Amino acid sequence: MTATPYPKRTVDGTRGPTRLPVVILISGTGSNMRVIAERAARGELPIDIRAVISDRADARGLATAAGMGIPVATLSPKDFPDRPSFDAALAKLINQYHPGLLILAGFMRILGGEFTSQFSGRALNIHPSLLPKYRGLHTHRRALEARDAHHGVSVHFVTEELDGGPVVLQARVPVLPDDTEATLSARVQRQEHRIYPEVVDWFASGRLACREGQAWLDGLPLSAPVIREDPNP
Ligand code: GAR
Numbered sequence: 001m002t003a004t005p006y007p008k009r010t011v012d013g014t015r016g017p018t019r020l021p022v023v024i025l026i027s028g029t030g031s032n033m034r035v036i037a038e039r040a041a042r043g044e045l046p047i048d049i050r051a052v053i054s055d056r057a058d059a060r061g062l063a064t065a066a067g068m069g070i071p072v073a074t075l076s077p078k079d080f081p082d083r084p085s086f087d088a089a090l091a092k093l094i095n096q097y098h099p100g101l102l103i104l105a106g107f108m109r110i111l112g113g114e115f116t117s118q119f120s121g122r123a124l125n126i127h128p129s130l131l132p133k134y135r136g137l138h139t140h141r142r143a144l145e146a147r148d149a150h151h152g153v154s155v156h157f158v159t160e161e162l163d164g165g166p167v168v169l170q171a172r173v174p175v176l177p178d179d180t181e182a183t184l185s186a187r188v189q190r191q192e193h194r195i196y197p198e199v200v201d202w203f204a205s206g207r208l209a210c211r212e213g214q215a216w217l218d219g220l221p222l223s224a225p226v227i228r229e230d231p232n233p
Contacts, residue, residue, distance in 0.1 A: 025053050027109070154169070
């Protein structure tokens, strides 16, 4: 089977590219958002970033996005009585931009099933571990405490299960003897900035899809994630 949810996109330099509308969700620094936006601005990714939305008004990434001319918005959970009402308002805000892809880039809130089902097959997340290891928080500390030889980062489709959707691409890095959380997280983040734009490119150019709970790349089901090794540990 080779079906994909979106038609193949062509990038036509003379008549302007066909670009997939995307919305990016952040909570903090937004370095993954920035590398994706920079690649898009250089014409290296066939996406049109319609908005960057944060659940925190103080997210540094909002200023970065605004400085790049991208519309930004904040929706604070404090303004809602419970998670379902926040999720519903967030979905409504996102839908105003009609995204074909929702990119979670350091968005640190758990999203409920009603939200995730609306974006099923068209929402990606990046998580700093080699999933299924270390779902949730403090992944670098947990890898160090477990004396793992390798650690890394995963890009996966979003499902209701926290950090549990089909994994598409992982980058593996070595854990070095004198590593601290800071050195390990910096090594992992260098890989985040390589692999997230790559997966976004696959999706936006029609090579990647998620159907019936499985990721498909180039018309074939991914029985295991694609793995990248850190070339310069
Ligand atoms: C990244 O390290 C990303 O993997 C992590 O948040 C950081 C955001 O950095 N995401 C999660 O932990 C999600 N569970 P950034 O704001 O600089 O892109």
